[in-house]
Amino acid sequence: MNALDRTLREILIGRQPILDLQQELVGYELLFRTPDCTDASPTAGCRSAATAGVVCSAFAELGIGAALGPYKAFINTDERFILDDALELLPPQSVVLELDFTSTPDSEVLARCRALRDRGYTLALSRYTGLDDHAGALLPLVGIVKIDVIAAGDELPALAGALTRLPLKLLAEKVETREQMAHCKSLGFHCFQGYYFAKPTVVSGRQLSASQLGIIRLINLVSREAEIPELEESFKREPGLTVNLLRLVNSVGVGFGRRIESLRQAVTVLGRRQLLRWLQLLLMASPEHATAPERNPLLQLAALRGRLMEILAGRLRPRDTHLGDQAFLCGIMSLMPAALGMPIEEILSQIAVTPDMQLALTEQSGTLGTLLALIERLDAGDWEACDALLADHPALSRETLTAALTDGLAWIHADGH
Structure with a gap:
């Protein structure tokens, strides 16, 4: 070499x-x-x-x-x-x-x-x-x-x-x-x-908007594996969410090569696992960027952070797809305080997550917490902290981290977005 x-x-x-x-x-x-x-x-x-x-x-x-x-x-x-x-x-x-x-x-x-x-x-x-x-x-x-x-x-x-x-x-x-x-x-x-x-500005007494509450209801429906008719019925009560979801899945890192035009098609093509991911991202899309989610920098950062954590989770435990799913959602959730102007504890009281994810988001403990800390240190340019975290996990290295960054950037900027 x-x-x-x-x-x-x-x-x-x-x-x-x-x-x-x-x-x-x-x-x-x-x-x-x-x-x-x-x-x-x-x-x-x-x-x-x-x-x-x-x-x-x-x-x-x-x-x-x-x-x-x-x-x-x-x-x-x-x-x-x-x-x-x-x-x-x-x-x-x-x-x-x-x-x-x-x-x-x-x-x-x-x-x-x-x-x-x-x-x-x-x-x-x-x-x-x-x-x-x-x-x-x-x-x-x-x-x-x-x-x-x-x-x-x-x-x-x-x-x-x-x-x-x-x-x-x-x-x-x-x-x-x-x-x-x-x-x-x-x-x-x-x-x-x-x-x-991406830094949270917490507004005391802030209330979630009706559309945000609607998204949270859908997140919880998908999490408990509700049937498609029940999902569709919930979307019908919030038609604006349907439009924004379709905008989002057609613009941020999907790259299916064809447009997704209906909720049923989105669920069929994406699957519930991906639908849950895009609902989490949609919750973060601020109203002023609703027409162009692919240009919202906070949304870009959230999608990239989730994807990086998912890739690295796959390196740590190649056969554990559940960890990868949790890692992706954890990455997105870590930026929700900045998107919603609410403390993470208050957000977690409304969105059901696993105990491991809760500990990662509130204390940066456990495997998910380590991956989150690694990505946050990379964002901060804290090279020494990155090296220290990598040293504790032989399955990860500078090479895998750089490869994950390249893959993640390509994923969020797919199809010219």
């Missing part, structure tokens, strides 16, 4: 969603953790990209590029990466090259950036902190400027304001709350990076 193959087997790939002004998914920043990055506080070399060869191989051999579907991959690049000929194997229409240079670029680097821009690559200036020689040399070449809102602090309005008149987009990174996003939006930012949309 050559060095590149070894690196690909041991690489960890994280991703952070990037949303637009409509709070819809436009891409992911891909974070590559290679075997030689071992420090808890990454060096500049570790913080920057893996080599161009590793990134290109991840796109091709690991299938990351295809798995992302129509969404852009934002990739961190240093001076060596930019000058590497292997970079040109990346499809210009699918990537954004984040220029994270450690010093003021020289004439060779600037010429290379200009050539890449002319070939159709989108360039982004990373970690902008003000107009200096470094930024001044690159601003005419980039289409996006990224500003770290935490590092900028009180200087954020001044930093953003100086750029709003230029023909480029402003991207706010490390956005941690919805309030921060709204503030950045008011300052003229166009895109927002982070998991702020």
Whole structure:
């Protein structure tokens, strides 16, 4: 096995969603953790990209590029990466090259950036902190400027304001709350990076809507294996749910190659197991995204988390399909507090789940709890915690985790969604 193959087997790939002004998914920043990055506080070399060869191989051999579907991959690049000929194997229409240079670029680097821009690559200036020689040399070449809102602090309005008149987009990174996003939006930012949309904002005394209560009734009917006529009768009382369910199963990761047009057809083609999954996802679809569930980032994240947990459960216990089913639902349920604005304990009082799932969701204990913790640590880019959890489970590895991520992304972005 050559060095590149070894690196690909041991690489960890994280991703952070990037949303637009409509709070819809436009891409992911891909974070590559290679075997030689071992420090808890990454060096500049570790913080920057893996080599161009590793990134290109991840796109091709690991299938990351295809798995992302129509969404852009934002990739961190240093001076060596930019000058590497292997970079040109990346499809210009699918990537954004984040220029994270450690010093003021020289004439060779600037010429290379200009050539890449002319070939159709989108360039982004990373970690902008003000107009200096470094930024001044690159601003005419980039289409996006990224500003770290935490590092900028009180200087954020001044930093953003100086750029709003230029023909480029402003991207706010490390956005941690919805309030921060709204503030950045008011300052003229166009895109927002982070998991702020997945953090629960619990509203005291909040009541579930009639449609949400209707979905919960259906979830409980499916869970106790009610007959199809009883399911249909329940759907008839909530015709809006039928429409939204059909939208959802036709848009998020189904990929049957033909449209599903009726409830009876959905139950027949999907089976009760899948129907239960899509009802759980439907419960999370916020009203403002009801017409486009495939672009709802919280729904995307929930579907991906469920799928990742299901795949990893299959690696742990290949013959235990029940564990896989429970893992999928556990992944979805873990994000319901963010979707519904209610504590998980209150949600669990209304939706019947197994004791194992209850413990996983409330205490992250048991096998399901371990898988949930692993996926949450991956989302947070906590590589050391990921490695520690993997070390306790010999059936899992960095390679299986990266393969699961690729499969999961391909699944949720199937058929161009």
